[in-house]
Amino acid sequence: MTASIDINTVFFYFASAVIGAFALWLVLFLWYLKEKRSRDVGGGLGLQLFLISAPEGIVEKGGNIEEAVKNFISKMEQFLSGLYSIKKEGFSSKLWKGPLFTLEIAAHNRGNEIFFYIAFPRVYGKLLESKLHGAFPDAKIEAVEDYNIFHPTGATAGAVVVSSESTILPIKTYQKLNTDPLETITAPFSKIDEFGEGASIQIVLRPAGEEIQKRAHKAAKHLKEGQSRNDVLARNSFWYDLKKFMFPPKTNKERQKPLVVDDELAKLFEEKGAKVIFEANIRILASSKSIAETDSILRNIAGSFSQYQNPEGSGFRVTELSGKALRSVIEKYSFRLFDEKNKVYLNVEELASIYHFPYLKRAASQVRMLKSQESAPPVNLPKEGISIGLSKYRGGEQEIKIKKDDRRRHFYSIGQTGTGKSTLMQKMIIQDIQNGEGVAVIDPHGDLIDKILGHIPKERADDVIVFDPGDTQNPMGLNMLEFDPKYPEQRSLIVNELLEIFNKLFNMSVAGGPMFEQYFRNATMLVMEDPESGNTLLEIVRVLSDKAFRDYKLSKSKNIVVNSFWQQIAEKAGGESSLANMVPYVVSKLDTFLANEIMRPIIAQEHSAFNVRNVMDQKKILLLNLSKGKLGDINSSLLGLIMVGKILMAALSRVDIAEGERKDFYLYIDEFQNVTTKSIATILSEARKYKLNLIITHQFIGQLEEDIKKAVFGNVGTICSFRIGTDDAEYIEKQFTPTFTAKDLLNIDNLNAYIKLLIDGQTSKPFNMFIPFPPKGNDEIAKYIRELSQKKYSRPREEVEEEIRKRHTGS
Template sequence: MDFDKRKIGSEEEAVFFARTDFRGSDKLFGLKRSDRRQHMYVIGKTGTGKSALLHNLIVQDISNGSGVCVVDPHGELVESILAKIPKSREKDIIYFNPADSDYHVGFNPLELPDPKYKHLVASGLMGIFTKIWANTWSARMEYILNNAILALLDTPHTTLLGIPRLLTDKEYRQKIIGNLKDPVVKAFWVSEYEQWQDKFRNEAIAPIQNKVGQFLSTSLIRNVVGQSHSTIDVFNLMNEGKIFLVNVSKGRIGEDNSALLGAMLITKIQLSAMERVRIPEEERRDFYLYVDEFQNFATDSFASVLSEARKYRLNLIVAHQYVGQLTTDVSTVVRDAVFGNVGTMLMFRVGAADAEFLESEFTPEFTIEDMVNLPNYRIYLKLMVNGVASRPFSAKTLPPFKLNEEAMTVEEVVEGSRTNYGRRREDVENEILAWSTNAPPEEVVRATRTGEKFTSTTVGNKERFEVNCSMCGTETTVPFEPRKGKPVYCVDCYKKIERGEIKPLFSPKTSENKVAESSRVLSAMGIEFDAGSVGGGGGGPKHKQREDRLRSGDRPPERDRNRQRGGGDNSRRPGGGGNRNQGQNQKRQQPQTV
């Protein structure tokens, strides 16, 4: 069917999606712009025609010059839209595809439009984490993670990559604490977190490290959320009527990653819509948010979008397969918000349980038997007309629209979006690498803006220190004075460590005095080493088995490692070690020599 811009009943713009089929009638109908502000809800089994319906609505919105965002967890709907972008809207398209390994759109969930939204951002992120990680969630995990997010939000240009670092890197943590403005959050990190015993702290943060670390360990995701500055401005794209296509395909980036990233984007759109409060209502431009399989992203805060978005001209069109997807064991908030706030309701064929639930919405016109036997591309609906919901009636949806104007090719759309909103993978990875190696922020920005590869020689205005890579021996310079005994890596070795190709070196912390003391203690125990073997290179014990083990590169047992550190067995150093058998060792006599 050819698509042309039409009017319906007035001069107001409308979109068309079906024809009546009651008693042989065949009239085209749709929704006016004002009625779409009451939102649209679509439900139906897979394969019944939901995606085709959404496709037609999106194509019309794009052709009408409207602002559109499509969030698709499968990717097929968004990819079908890529071939339907008119040439006239070439500069408006933003294609967000995390699976693109060469160019990455930057999206920093911690980037604040205004400091007053800090707690809303934190609350939104916590709602997402609570939903996605419900099976492993705990009150302690929530307590720590919420304080971590609030702490990072007080420091400009932080990203989600800062969460695991804040928990484990004391130097970085002190820097963040120094920027804290919230006394309650600061009290947590100074008076509580820092006072925890190491064992308790490690147990407390382990679940957060596992979950957040798993999310950030995927380079495709890390290169998107790890950029300190977003390359997309959601507030502006809504006000300027851009086309924002979000392809968070589960099959390409993983189910949890898809749900997390999609939910974060929707939360960002919600906050950007709320920013419109400073724009007079009559000047707020309608923006249409399409969310397919929206149960994947529907947190409790999503319910507030349905109830509050209308005043901000954020109009939702949500679709999914069955009602049970909207409830959890402890909450029906999302389901109640949908059926309490949606104006237009469309139903394709549903299962028996859903038909029973929806019966109250569609009786007496349609029965449960009618609902479960509805043919494909046939719908029962309640249509919003001039602000009033109609009685239920039946209709048949339209075949895919064809544009009357020249469309861009998919390649043109992708390349144009890459050029305008993407950054090269190398640039993004250089920025993240620089951040992780504590390079000065101004030098990170300079290297990023110029496209220069960030290496240890990038920084040019500060004192340089010549070093050799502790791993490969490459000569280089760094903008900080290396600490004695602390390994320093070149960029290539650091990347290999990140990818897991090589293991990092342990910092040799034994001084010459400690080495001498260690040798004396071990000698008293009857264990002698060749010259230079303890704490340094060369030589080895005079015991054949241990010598072979050291040559093979195997790590010595814990007991031997304790001895090498200068403590011998735990029984010889009260209060030292941390051996599980410490209590027993203290009661033993001097250990027998080998």
Template sequence: MLWYRAARFRRKIDWEEPTAYTLLCVSVPKNNERTPQAAEQMFAAMHGIFRSSASEQPHVSFEVVSKAHAINFYAYVPTDLRDFVSSQIFAQYPTVEIKEIASDADYTQLGEDKHLAATELDLKKPTAFPIKTFQNFEVDPLSSITGVLGSVSEQEEVWVQILIKPIDDDWQDLGKSEIKKLKEPFKSLGLWQLAKAELKTLIFGLAKHTIEGPPGEEKKKEEKKKDDKDTPESAAIKAIEEKITKLGFATNIRILAASTDEYSARAKLEQVVGAFKQFNTINLNAFVAKDITSDREAHQLFTSRAFGESNMIFNITELASIYHYPSLTVATPTIAWAGSKKGEPPANLPIEGTIPSDDLTVFGQTNFRSEVKRFGIKKKDRRLHMYIIGKTGTGKSTLMENMIIDDITEGRGMAVVDPHGSLIQHVLEFIPENRVQDVVYFNPADHEHPIGFNLLENVDPEQKNIVASGVVGIMEKIFGEVSWGPRLEYILRNVILALLEYPNSTFMGIMRILTDNAYRRMVVNGVKDPVIRDFFINEFEKYEPKFRTEAIAPIQNKVGQFLSASTIRNIVGQPKSTIDIRRIMDEGKILLADLSIGKIGEDNSALLGSMLITKIQLAAMGRVNVAEDERRDFYLYVDEFQNFATESFATILSEARKYRLNL
């Protein structure tokens, strides 16, 4: 018996030549305000896939699926028509998201433990008679269907497939034929039926004449006009005439329910079929379900979406009533709504392929309307600097990582200052073989191979005040407002300026010049600046011991704290730097500074990072004697900018651009 029903279910399937098809998932935003009229226009445009040859005519399947507590909407389309169908959906529903589903992720895969019940819908009357359309509903008819689908349990699933194929206007002759029958009902009757009909009319006419008397001619015309207007036949004629004025589609409607037992599957199927009865009308047309089959061979129909020989022809209004995308009036909670609204990329967005790769840094991609385009920022815009703001976890470091990788790939010079270390570890994985020799990896936590970094080394006389301001700014940030004061800044600035004029000075000299009288005199003897000499000879040397101790104690406290750590001392205590920042910039090398707070501490990370940024600033300003068009662009990335923000950053933002240092 089951085999017989399955055979009936499949017997009229039009097994077409194999055609490549694509499954699209259409997600609608919850605030969608488009009415079923939008779907009507969509189906009208879909008629454009009509082919004069029946053997070449493709079809499209619009589907609603409830599975795993989620209702999704799909479109199964010929691959060569995917863009056309997508464009028509977007034309009427601009805010939807369309995603292509891989063939191995098709929802029609059904577990062996599932029992199924499947059926097809048919029409009770000839297809020329229309069903009830959305204009005659007070609420969205989709709500009834999604309401049933929304009640599906975790173990159940329901599939509704509406396959449509555009047809030519010859189908309208079916409507004209039905209209003719309604207007001339007796011509379709036999002689005996005709005699009975005439006799019945005569008897009712005599009875009415006896009771009411002979009507006047005017009254006869009015009554006849009223009777013609109010009869079911006249209403049907009007409905059919309206239906055949619009484009038509041959249609298959298939429904499958699956559950852990056959009874539940059949019960759920009957509920879905019942939801379609809302389109039934007494005098026009109505949906009826064909035989229900539980044979798993019927599952093949839903997987293949093969188009069957159809007796149902719907116009675009009827199709829009049966299938349209939900709006905010559909309150079914399990509908898989689209996420946040996606905006269309601006017309002047720098797209990869439209701009030379050496002039574009690619860091992202758009997926508006499923069209993926990689974009970035132009070189001239990067010279204006970038400041990336966002709360934790929103992708600031990821954005920088993408830009860094693009710079590395394109052979650009760049430096990364990372207080976490994770960013640099990710970047190291993307260093191509041809750029391995360009990498300078600065890792203060490497005790066995400490890199020399001396901010006071070989400073140009014109830049001494900049260096001193940079160091003072670093210390002020680390000291904080509580410990900082004008006297402390005054002493520290003169100490730095004095050490800058003494050969082979390092940060170690800051502590020594304050406490070692002999060393201080030796340094001061080499100072040529009269103001600095006067400070040490006529002011600092004349401080009372107690006053001097109080004045230099804060400096000793903070600077001593840094220098007491062997990690920092081994780096800043070397007179000769092993990192040539100017060479790195001019030759387009890669400097990666791993200043992980977890490895060297927060204060040490802030100190080294600020010193490194100041050194990079000085190297950039040293390009003043190089023609501007010959200065090679160098890109400085600073993660967690606030950890290293000093007044030097203000200088970089205002002046470094002309030296091709881009922050």
């Protein structure tokens, strides 16, 4: 009885222990599954998506393209090997594997570009950036929001890609392919419709550890020992162990038979294990408006994996999914989860063969590539001055400023329309105005002036002069012949500048000649000899055509050379009849403007509405809206040319005050080639000492005459290039090489530019700059300032026309 009780007790305790152990195992197993699921989802949500853009590769003329491509892909191996360092060590790595990351190729459901992404743990973001730039120094990495490939109301298809043979057998890699495998991969993406259709290849990765590499090396070793392919591939399996138990190893005598060694297969295993290996899930998803179109996209992409079939090794098998399996893979794709059931082992050479950044745009022109390169900003970026943009380099941002003294060497920019030149100007002008500086802006379109007005502080409203010829009912006077009596030498400067202006507008080497210049010069000089009796372009016409008025002017003139011309040459040598023949020849050029309803009330006024010297010395804000749409090209150019000439004369007249007392004045000219003569060379070379600082921009080099081009590039301190055309890129490249090439200048995005910045009198190495849009201005302030300027500086049109009529008729 006692023995029976003892046995029952033992059995009871034993059963209890077994049940308890099983219960504990079950609890731990369920906890493990729950924790694994939580970690998997948490790991997926802990990834940051990065968009990677690399510049298109360069193949030298006569170079081997295939060799260049393979060299490029080998850098991807280097990069992926670097990412292997996120592998976990220790006991926890056995439980949780991780951390994981993904490589993705995608075409969004909007647009037709093909993008290359890497989703990487946020905590290792700096590591990713470091490894990327170590292998691809010119690549750009951007943290972005997740993308969407799914049609909003259509169908979705999905597939998983697994090994067709044992996963430790290698696939065919780029080293044994004759073409870039990525071209075959991306070709189906290029056929996807840009509206509604999308597709993605997602490769989820985590470091596999050294065990798989060891297995590959052991497989090679066993093959060399004479084991068969099947035995080698079956090792470490339950069925292999069972077979080994039931069929023991052969006798020593049998072992002495000559071995048949598969050297090629052994070599494949060695190649597989020679490089670090990742566990990988490969998924393909496609979406379109219909099931048939979706399946077509999926199968076209799936077909591209056949190129990796290695006859002696392995390849891929694509399994299309449906029902619950499809829903599961969509969920795993969306959360970037790892699936143990469908994993394959790929070393970095195999991975790089499937996913690498594009090198050439041959098979798919839609692949997203880095259009233009970036360069680090100089380490001595100024800490003071106005802000002109942001340096964006490798994910970092630095504000770019330019010092006041460096601005005195002038600022030049070039770029096609819409690339950001005016935005940069607007940004600089607003800061100058808010800093209390004196500013003049010549705007041939009018848009820039409209944007600036809304940013003017109320306390500077009285400083503003808005010169708008389009306001025909309230014209402001602008008299080119007006000069400062303290500086009579200005008269010669005015005549020379007017001749340059007419030469620019009418090509006087063809339409004029020596006779035109002789008569025009002496007529203009005679008019200016006595400003009180009339001193505008209108009086030039009267001097030529009205003898009584000419005689009156001669009676007031003290210029013996001018008097001699009219009395000894024009009248006596040729007579009045000969003079009459010259009048239409000269007057025809002036009538172009004097007969114009917009121009006459402006240029025929005796006195300009404002004194340019006072504008400069008192740091006022002069805004000239010379809209070509309202004025026409030639009228817009004339007014701009006159104003630039007057500003130059005002600057040169500052010789009467000490250089230290001269106040900086900033002259902004958009499309400067239309409003500058050869005197621009004088401004660029001499204006610095007079504190006249130019900021000039235009669209292409062909707009500049050779003399002006030499003056610009020989004198400006800071050069900034937005996107330009082919011919200009070849010319401007000289300013930015070797940092940037003509290709970069051709492809840089809008609101981005390359700049050689003058810093403390020294030109910096070129670097890239981004120009953010300034905030929108206040429309009410803009309206108020326009009205205030009109009241202070304009005159009613009727009053002006009556004054002109009286002078013209001599009444």
